[in-house]
Amino acid sequence: MVNKNVFITGIAGFIGSHLAELCLSKGWNVIGIDNFNTFYDPKIKRQNLRRFQSDITFYDGDIRDRDLVTKIFRENNIHTVFHLAAMAGVRPSFQNPTLYADVNLNGTNIIFESAVRSGVEKVLFASSSSVYGNAPKVPFAETDDIDHPISIYAATKRANEKQAKVWHELSGIPVAGLRFFTVYGPRQRPEMAIHLFTRALFNHQPITLFGDGKTYRDYTYVDDIIAGILGIESALAGFDIVNLGENRTTTLIDLIRLLEKITGETAILNFEPMQRGDVDRTFASIDHACTNYNYSPQTDMESGLGKFVEWYRATFG
Numbered sequence: 001m002v003n004k005n006v007f008i009t010g011i012a013g014f015i016g017s018h019l020a021e022l023c024l025s026k027g028w029n030v031i032g033i034d035n036f037n038t039f040y041d042p043k044i045k046r047q048n049l050r051r052f053q054s055d056i057t058f059y060d061g062d063i064r065d066r067d068l069v070t071k072i073f074r075e076n077n078i079h080t081v082f083h084l085a086a087m088a089g090v091r092p093s094f095q096n097p098t099l100y101a102d103v104n105l106n107g108t109n110i111i112f113e114s115a116v117r118s119g120v121e122k123v124l125f126a127s128s129s130s131v132y133g134n135a136p137k138v139p140f141a142e143t144d145d146i147d148h149p150i151s152i153y154a155a156t157k158r159a160n161e162k163q164a165k166v167w168h169e170l171s172g173i174p175v176a177g178l179r180f181f182t183v184y185g186p187r188q189r190p191e192m193a194i195h196l197f198t199r200a201l202f203n204h205q206p207i208t209l210f211g212d213g214k215t216y217r218d219y220t221y222v223d224d225i226i227a228g229i230l231g232i233e234s235a236l237a238g239f240d241i242v243n244l245g246e247n248r249t250t251t252l253i254d255l256i257r258l259l260e261k262i263t264g265e266t267a268i269l270n271f272e273p274m275q276r277g278d279v280d281r282t283f284a285s286i287d288h289a290c291t292n293y294n295y296s297p298q299t300d301m302e303s304g305l306g307k308f309v310e311w312y313r314a315t316f317g
Helices: 014-025 042-050 066-075 090-095 097-118 152-171 193-203 222-235 252-263 287-293 301-316
Strands: 005-009 029-034 057-060 080-083 122-128 175-180 206-210 239-244 268-272
Touching (some): 005 014, 014 029, 014 042, 014 222, 080 222, 090 097, 090 152, 152 239, 193 206, 206 252, 222 239, 222 287
Parallel strands (some): 005 080, 080 122, 175 239
8 A cells, every 4th residue: 555654663773764664665654753762872763763754754752652642643644553662671671670661561552542542454563582481392483372471571572462462352453463583684773682792893892691602592684574574564454473583593602603704803702691581592483474474584694694794884884
């Protein structure tokens, strides 16, 4: 649908900015909100936003501001909501659990309330692979028993899924929860492992590994994630929870070896104990996404890391 109006919360962030650009390329009208909080340097998000700000309708504000959110839905005939705004990060969630609960639960509730009242056609929201905790069965599937989160952040994301199910049942609006598996690529947040490791390699600084380096993650390139989001948006009917990952895993040590190969630098490793809230592994079953939404991740780890390092060099020198 050309001229479709879509609303992206967290539009200046890593995933939100990439999603905005692809929506604009489809000729859609993009409305966005971001509050530029200090979880990481707001200048980074403002730089992301400048790439397309003149082409969108932008609101500088907080999703917990009920009056502002109501105004956004009143002023724009929104078709689809992509709710990506949240307090992110497992370890920081232990430091300020009240803030995480307020933003991720109260903020999400305000978005859903306004979306339902205004009669939007679809809502897609960011969940997380963290909801699986240390589930014993791999790969992780959407049908697994996962009510055992091991961090405040994971608990808020699982609660979002429960909230969303209630709003769907009340309104009949199609809703999808997107369980992202460690997204990486250009514009990735600076506290994420790939960004941290790359910066340490180029600056010849030690890389701190929590654990023995054998923990593994299902790293997912941002372009694959964005394609997956839009595929779900196109076909969504009813309520659904969908894994968006690569169905491939990489250990921390192997990740560093790949980055050494790509950068030409040698890592200085410092091993520390595992941190609370960290999981041993993530590994996505993507059968549901592939079968029902034509999801087909295309970017292998080495080429994706190459694109990230190329962006890092161009951005930071």
